[in-house]
Amino acid sequence: MNKFKSGMNTVLSYLTAFLLIVMTFLVIWQVFTRYILNNPSAFTEELVRIILIWSSFFGASYAFGTRQHMALVFFKEKTTGLKRKFIYVFIDAVILCFAILVLIRGGYQLASGVMGIKTPILGISRGLIYMIAPFSGIIISIYQLMNIKEDVEMAG
Numbered sequence: 132m133n134k135f136k137s138g139m140n141t142v143l144s145y146l147t148a149f150l151l152i153v154m155t156f157l158v159i160w161q162v163f164t165r166y167i168l169n170n171p172s173a174f175t176e177e178l179v180r181i182i183l184i185w186s187s188f189f190g191a192s193y194a195f196g197t198r199q200h201m202a203l204v205f206f207k208e209k210t211t212g213l214k215r216k217f218i219y220v221f222i223d224a225v226i227l228c229f230a231i232l233v234l235i236r237g238g239y240q241l242a243s244g245v246m247g248i249k250t251p252i253l254g255i256s257r258g259l260i261y262m263i264a265p266f267s268g269i270i271i272s273i274y275q276l277m278n279i280k281e282d283v284e285m286a287g
Contacts, residue, residue, distance in 0.1 A: 136196060136277050139270070143193040150186040154179050177252045181260050188267035195226065196274040219282040227275035230268045238264025 157175045165171040194200045210218055238261065246258030 132277055132280070136274070139274070140193065140196050143189055143196065143270070147186050147189045147193060150182050150189065154182045154186065157182070174252050177250055181250075181253075181255070184260060185263050188263045192267045192270040192274070195271050195278075198278065216282060216285050219285070220279055223275050223278045223282060227272055227279070230271040230275060234268025234271065235265045238262070238268055 157179050161172055161175040161179070164175075191200075241264065242258040242261040244258075245261060246256055248257045249255065250257060250260070
């Protein structure tokens with residue numbers, strides 16, 4: 132299980148870093164074409180917005196996988212023993228419920244509802260853009276199930 136989780140962490144970290152690099156270059160290109168060439172690139176603003184959405188969801192998934200989100204960092208420093216185990220399991224269960232109900236279920240409903248609507252410049256279905264919500268919800272759910280297993284096995 133640790134090997135699988137480590138592999139997921141690696142893929143998500145590289146994917147998020149790649150998207151952030153692409154986004155940075157697109158923003159630089161947008162600034163260059165707008166202010167130097169006086170002919171702004173039409174597609175970059177829309178593409179950067181899409182990449183920002185996707186990199187945010189991938190980054191959030193990575194944070195849950197590496198347990199670097201604020202709730203656990205705060206409680207990790209403040210509790211010990213059985214109390215820590217209970218708090219970890221509780222927090223992970225709440226996050227799992229959120230991922231299932233809001234990200235997977237709600238995200239799928241949102242993406243399905245706008246599948247026929249296209250972005251103005253790139254012509255990409257908004258539903259495909261918003262499918263990152265249920266996709267990251269699945270990733271976060273997998274992480275949370277592994278985290279709960281680790282929490283239960285944690286020394287009391």
